Amino acid sequence: xxxxxxxxxxxxxxxxxxxxxxxxxxxxxxxxxxxxxxxxxxxxxxxxxxxxxxxxxxxxxxxxxxxxxxxxxxxxxxxxxxxxxxxxxxxxxxxxxxxxxxxxxxxxxxxxxxxxx
Amino acid sequence: xxxxxxxxxxxxxxxxxxxxxxxxxxxxxxxxxxxxxxxxxxxxxxxxxxxxxxxxxxxxxxxxxxxxxxxxxxxxxxxxxxxxxxxxxxxxxxxxxxxxxxxxxxxxxxxxxx
Numbered sequence: 001x002x003x004x005x006x007x008x009x010x011x012x013x014x015x016x017x018x019x020x021x022x023x024x025x026x027x028x029x030x031x032x033x034x035x036x037x038x039x040x041x042x043x044x045x046x047x048x049x050x051x052x053x054x055x056x057x058x059x060x061x062x063x064x065x066x067x068x069x070x071x072x073x074x075x076x077x078x079x080x081x082x083x084x085x086x087x088x089x090x091x092x093x094x095x096x097x098x099x100x101x102x103x104x105x106x107x108x109x110x111x112x113x114x115x116x117x
Numbered sequence: 118x119x120x121x122x123x124x125x126x127x128x129x130x131x132x133x134x135x136x137x138x139x140x141x142x143x144x145x146x147x148x149x150x151x152x153x154x155x156x157x158x159x160x161x162x163x164x165x166x167x168x169x170x171x172x173x174x175x176x177x178x179x180x181x182x183x184x185x186x187x188x189x190x191x192x193x194x195x196x197x198x199x200x201x202x203x204x205x206x207x208x209x210x211x212x213x214x215x216x217x218x219x220x221x222x223x224x225x226x227x228x229x230x231x
Contacts, residue, residue, distance in 0.1 A: 023159070031217060033218055040205065040223065041223055042121065042125065042208075042220075042221030042222050042223045042224065043161075043206075043208075043221045044221075045218045045219075048218055058218060090160060090161065092161075094217065096217070105166045106151070106162055106163070106217075106219060107163070108153075108160045108161040108162075108163075109160055110159060110160040111159070111160050112160075
């Protein structure tokens with residue numbers, strides 16, 4: 001299994017441009033997440049999904065959009081990039097074991113380092 | 118609102134020392150607590166996960182403890198090695214929620230000198 005993969009690894013955007021960060025997992029996990037990590041800070045949740053077709057906002061959703069058309073893929077869309085979106089973006093996934101609401105251990109991708117200038 | 122704090126922010130030790138990293142959280146209603154390792158420019162690697170009903174977990178030279186009532190967790194690293202140099206992140210999953218997202222501390226940057 002490749003686990004959680006993210007593309008691209010690095011990207012530089014100009015202010016106002018748009019892009020999509022790709023995330024794919026091959027572990028058949030039902031839960032998927034997008035976090036951002038600013039320098040010297042912990043990770044903050046942007047959006048999450050509990051299954052295909054279901055998404056919801058996290059702590060810092062402004063300026064982002066997501067979709068979940070398949071179990072494997074959870075792309076993050078940046079519209080009208082701003083310097084405040086310069087960060088490292090991590091995608092994660094986990095599996096909710098039958099009967100329990102909350103998922104278990106989360107697995108993280110390697111991250112996408114985004115700079116907006 | 119749950120807040121996770123990690124002390125110290127940075128730690129430098131000579132090789133071979135035993136060390137303790139601290140994590141505290143403000144709301145004791147957690148589902149589980151995870152310790153992660155993050156190498157520069159890399160993603161997060163899960164080290165240990167402790168369920169709220171557990172007191173500790175061990176993996177090799179690592180031992181994590183959890184005192185849910187006092188809102189504290191420690192990560193003990195025995196016989197530290199230069200390869201242990203990394204940033205260690207503590208994160209909690211809140212009980213009662215449906216999304217299971219993790220709330221992270223800012224991390225402790227560990228440097229082990231040969």
